[in-house]
Amino acid sequence: MAFIDLSAVRTIGVIGAGTIGSSWTAWFLAKGLSVRLTDPVASAPDSVRGYVREAWTALTRLGITREPLDAALARLSFHGTAADAATGADFIQENAPERAPIKRAVLAEIDSVLPGDRVIASSTSGFGVTEMQAEMRHPERLVVGHPFNPPHLIPLVEVVGGGATSEEAVQWAISFYNHIGKRAIHVRKEVPGHIANRLQVALWREALHLVATGVGSVDDVDAAIAHGPGLRWAAMGPHLTFHLAGGRGGMAHFFDHLGPAIERWWADLGTVEITPELRDQMVRGVNDEIGTRSFEDLVAERDEKLLGVLAAVTPKL
Amino acid sequence: MAFIDLSAVRTIGVIGAGTIGSSWTAWFLAKGLSVRLTDPVASAPDSVRGYVREAWTALTRLGITREPLDAALARLSFHGTAADAATGADFIQENAPERAPIKRAVLAEIDSVLPGDRVIASSTSGFGVTEMQAEMRHPERLVVGHPFNPPHLIPLVEVVGGGATSEEAVQWAISFYNHIGKRAIHVRKEVPGHIANRLQVALWREALHLVATGVGSVDDVDAAIAHGPGLRWAAMGPHLTFHLAGGRGGMAHFFDHLGPAIERWWADLGTVEITPELRDQMVRGVNDEIGTRSFEDLVAERDEKLLGVLAAVTPKL
Numbered sequence: 001m002a003f004i005d006l007s008a009v010r011t012i013g014v015i016g017a018g019t020i021g022s023s024w025t026a027w028f029l030a031k032g033l034s035v036r037l038t039d040p041v042a043s044a045p046d047s048v049r050g051y052v053r054e055a056w057t058a059l060t061r062l063g064i065t066r067e068p069l070d071a072a073l074a075r076l077s078f079h080g081t082a083a084d085a086a087t088g089a090d091f092i093q094e095n096a097p098e099r100a101p102i103k104r105a106v107l108a109e110i111d112s113v114l115p116g117d118r119v120i121a122s123s124t125s126g127f128g129v130t131e132m133q134a135e136m137r138h139p140e141r142l143v144v145g146h147p148f149n150p151p152h153l154i155p156l157v158e159v160v161g162g163g164a165t166s167e168e169a170v171q172w173a174i175s176f177y178n179h180i181g182k183r184a185i186h187v188r189k190e191v192p193g194h195i196a197n198r199l200q201v202a203l204w205r206e207a208l209h210l211v212a213t214g215v216g217s218v219d220d221v222d223a224a225i226a227h228g229p230g231l232r233w234a235a236m237g238p239h240l241t242f243h244l245a246g247g248r249g250g251m252a253h254f255f256d257h258l259g260p261a262i263e264r265w266w267a268d269l270g271t272v273e274i275t276p277e278l279r280d281q282m283v284r285g286v287n288d289e290i291g292t293r294s295f296e297d298l299v300a301e302r303d304e305k306l307l308g309v310l311a312a313v314t315p316k317l
Numbered sequence: 318m319a320f321i322d323l324s325a326v327r328t329i330g331v332i333g334a335g336t337i338g339s340s341w342t343a344w345f346l347a348k349g350l351s352v353r354l355t356d357p358v359a360s361a362p363d364s365v366r367g368y369v370r371e372a373w374t375a376l377t378r379l380g381i382t383r384e385p386l387d388a389a390l391a392r393l394s395f396h397g398t399a400a401d402a403a404t405g406a407d408f409i410q411e412n413a414p415e416r417a418p419i420k421r422a423v424l425a426e427i428d429s430v431l432p433g434d435r436v437i438a439s440s441t442s443g444f445g446v447t448e449m450q451a452e453m454r455h456p457e458r459l460v461v462g463h464p465f466n467p468p469h470l471i472p473l474v475e476v477v478g479g480g481a482t483s484e485e486a487v488q489w490a491i492s493f494y495n496h497i498g499k500r501a502i503h504v505r506k507e508v509p510g511h512i513a514n515r516l517q518v519a520l521w522r523e524a525l526h527l528v529a530t531g532v533g534s535v536d537d538v539d540a541a542i543a544h545g546p547g548l549r550w551a552a553m554g555p556h557l558t559f560h561l562a563g564g565r566g567g568m569a570h571f572f573d574h575l576g577p578a579i580e581r582w583w584a585d586l587g588t589v590e591i592t593p594e595l596r597d598q599m600v601r602g603v604n605d606e607i608g609t610r611s612f613e614d615l616v617a618e619r620d621e622k623l624l625g626v627l628a629a630v631t632p633k634l
Contacts, residue, residue, distance in 0.1 A: 126578055148545045149562070156545035183544040185537035193582040195533050196541040201582050202523035203516050204555050211556075216512050220502035222554020224513040227500040228465045228473035230550030231630070235622035237539020237547070238521050239528075243603045244619060245466070248612055251603045255596045261443055263591060265510035265518050274580060279572045286560045286568045295565055302561060305552035305630045312625025313548070 003141070003172045004090055004117050006179045010034060013089030013114075015082050015106055017044040019051075019149065020123050021095035025076065026055035026152040028093075030065040031180045034075040038085035045078045052076070055152045058307055062314070064181070086110040091176060092120040093145065103132055111136045119169050119176070121145030121159075125197060128190045129162025139164035143173045144187075146194055153306060155183040155314075158194040209270030211285060212278055218285025234309050320458070320489045321407055321434050323496045327351060330406030330431075332399050332423055334361040336368075336466065337440050338412035342393065343372035343469040345410075347382040348497045351392040355402035362395045369393070372469045375624055379631070381498070403427040408493060409437040410462065420449055428453045436486050436493070438462030438476075442514060445507045446479025456481035460490045461504075463511050470623060472500040472631075475511040516555075526587030528602060529595055535602025551626050 012028045014021050017039035025035050025048055037048060056069045065072070079085040086092055092114065096106045103124065110120055116138045124132070125146055133139035143161055148154035157177045161170040170186065177184035187194050193201065203225075210216045216224065232241050239251070246254030272278060290298065329345045331338050334356035342352050342365055354365060373386045382389070396402040403409055409431065413423045420441065427437055433455045441449070442463055450456035460478050465471035474494045478487040487503065494501035504511050510518065520542075527533045533541065549558050556568070563571030589595060607615065 154545055154548060156541060158541070183540055185533065185540050187533060187537075189530070189532045191527075191532055192585045193578075195527055195538060196545040198527065198582055198586060199520050199523055199538075199542060200546050200555070201579050202586050203520040204559070204579075205583055205586075206516055206519035207555050210508075210512055210515065213506070215506045215508055216502065216504060218556050220504075221512060221516075222556050223500055223502050224473060224475070224554070225516060225550050226552065226554040226630075228471055228513040229517050230547065230554070231471060231623060231626050232619075233542050233547030234551035234626045235543065235619050237541070237543040238517070238524050239535050239539050239599065239603055240606060240615070241619075242521070243607075244615060250612075251600050252596065255591060255599070259591045259596075261510075262518050262521075265515055266522055266588070268509045269515060269519050269522075271583070274572060274576045279569065279576075282556065282572070283568045286556055289557060290560075295567075298557070298561060302549075302552050302558075306548060308629025309548050309551045309626050312629050313543075313622045 002117065003119055003168060006172075006176055009090040009176065011036060011089050013082075013086045013092040013110070014038075014095065015085060015092065015110070016095035016097070017041065017048045018095060018097075020147065020151060021093075022048045022051035023055065023150040023152045024093050024095065024123070024147065026052045026059065027182075028180070029072040029075060030056075030059045030067075030152070032067075033180070034077075036077050036079055036085040036087075036089055038079045038082050048076070049073060055150075058303070059152060061307060062310060082106045082109045083113045086114045089114065090118055092118070093123060094120065095123045098124060098126050100127065100131070103127060104135065107132055107142065108135060111138055111142075114138075116141065119143065119172050121173055123147055123151075125194070129160055129165055130190060131162075133162050133164050136164075140166040141169045143169055144194070145173055145177065145184075147182075148196060153310060155181070156196060157182045157184045158187050158196060159184050160187040160190060160194060162190060205272060206269050208272045208278065208282070211281065212272055213270065217288070218282065219289040222289060234313055319434065320436055320485060323489075323493055326407040326493065328353060328406050330399075330403040330409040330427070331355075331412065332402060332409065332427070333412035333414070334358065334365045335412060335414075337464065337468060338410075339365045339368035340372065340467040340469045341410050341412065341440070341464065343369045343376065344499075345497070346389040346392060347373075347376045347384075347469070349384075350497070351394075353394050353396055353402040353404075353406055355396045355399050365393070366390060372467075375620070376469060378624060379627060399423045399426045400430045403431045406431065407435055409435070410440060411437065412440045415441060415443050417444065417448070420444060421452065424449055424459065425452055428455055428459075431455075433458065436460065436489050438490055440464055440468075442511070446477055446482055447507060448479075450479050450481050453481075457483040458486045460486055461511070462490055462494065462501075464499075465513060470627060472498070473513060474499045474501045475504050475513060476501050477504040477507060477511060479507060522589060523586050525589045525595065525599070528598065529589055530587065534605070535599065536606040539606060551630055 011034040133142040146158040174184040243251040328351040450459040463475040491501040560568040
């Protein structure tokens with residue numbers, strides 16, 4: 001089935017106004033789209049407007065939008081049910097709580113009112129598309145569109161189809177996200193954690209192992225990334241980084257020259273189990289690292305650096 | 318034994334003028350230090366001066382130095398042997414080829430002429446301190462001071478002591494590197510790959526696994542980092558990132574809330590073997606990712622982004 005033209009998309013139905021739903025809302029508004037939002041929490045309209053207000057400062061500074069906040073907020077409406085929010089929407093971004101019965105009920109409700117030529121994307125990190133689409137009337141238009149927190153700043157969106165998803169829906173979602181300025185990737189198989197979270201936890205497992213075995217303090221292991229490879233990974237992914245590390249011989253030379261050393265290091269990597277002792281050790285270690293900085297200090301420090309990093313690596317907007 | 322006062326360090330002996338030695342030289346000069354350099358290759362003086370010239374543009378742009386290049390190069394001298402380069406040096410940064418007999422011979426030569434109150438650091442990524450210090454007269458002053466390429470841009474230095482290294486030498490090296498504007502960490506045990514390379518290859522193993530099993534293209538797996546967690550890791554290390562992801566409950570809440578999901582993801586992570594087939598698949602995939610960009614294009618793109626990232630995350634200089 002043919003899906004709606006990208007250029008015809010004007011209105012997004014956003015389901016759920018937690019952090020992820022609020023952040024998606026800010027991005028959609030910044031791209032000139034209208035948002036129909038629903039959330040059962042009574043204070044949701046206030047909290048979303050507050051979130052968008054803060055996000056707008058960053059989005060303005062990054063040059064993503066030049067629109068006054070009030071003009072943008074005039075395109076945001078609140079609705080009592082998922083069906084209401086979906087009515088008239090050209091695309092759905094679902095961010096309901098990560099509990100299977102809730103996800104299924106919400107998706108069924110949207111599915112029943114939304115024309116079949118509209119794609120539904122779920123922000124889920126934990127559920128597979130195949131399990132969520134089982135009872136849908138139009139299962140072929142359901143995808144995962146998994147953002148990275150916060151979606152209004154981090155470009156990555158992971159798009160995954162399920163067993164009953166059409167290839168057209170997957171390609172439409174990828175095109176749509178890219179069309180509105182995100183960087184969508186195609187996760188070609190349903191695997192736990194999609195791609196980015198698997199890479200994150202693969203690194204973190206070794207990071208925990210190094211702390212647990214006394215090789216490095218929590219602070220020093222963090223510094224090993226943030227003052228080392230993390231700086232390079234903001235510029236280029238790991239494959240391309242190693243390709244350039246191979247010099248003019250590129251990836252082939254890198255494998256031939258460093259493959260044996262890397263295989264020895266792989267053989268020595270550890271695993272960990274999340275025990276109460278490890279949890280306590282990590283909580284103490286992070287508190288040592290933080291020192292006297294408050295939660296607000298840390299968030300402000302991260303966001304300030306993140307905005308600078310984004311401005312440095314994003315093609316001019 | 319007491320080592321020389323940090324404030325008395327004026328002259329660095331740099332052994333080896335490959336990429337790492339040249340880059341270290343640029344950093345030392347930018348910090349106002351003198352460099353006594355040795356390398357058996359006849360063209361080394363020209364190639365080092367050329368490297369420093371290029372690096373100077375970046376170091377000036379970052380605000381690390383305001384000194385004219387020629388004034389800095391007047392503090393760079395070339396010497397025929399490691400013993401000559403070490404004579405009169407207050408600290409040694411050794412970057413000889415990664416072959417055990419060469420390293421041992423060079424270290425013995427330096428050790429025999431350098432007063433016992435001076436620390437010797439090796440840039441090695443592959444050798445342990447204990448094996449390198451076995452035949453030294455003053456083994457207690459040998460450490461690994463492992464930089465991240467290129468050392469004149471990436472702040473991280475991993476300091477490791479061996480079985481015969483004194484705690485004073487380790488602490489002196491950490492203090493010295495921090496004193497001259499690097500971010501030194503203490504690797505408390507001799508493990509293959511120190512810390513940062515272990516974290517890098519832990520992530521890369523899963524990245525290769527995802528490509529090898531068809532979950533994502535080379536391009537998309539790279540994007541999953543560079544447009545996702547890589548942006549956050551340039552701002553903060555993985556532990557602190559997850560601490561903030563736990564909200565006000567911090568790391569404790571993060572473990573309690575997401576620990577089970579992470580353990581499921583860990584259980585599904587893969588391993589790979591570097592076969593000729595995987596090597597060829599990666600070479601093809603990286604070439605697809607690169608498209609029509611030349612090697613020079615890619616290096617320029619990476620360096621431009623890296624300079625922007627560094628300017629964004631580095632405390633104002």
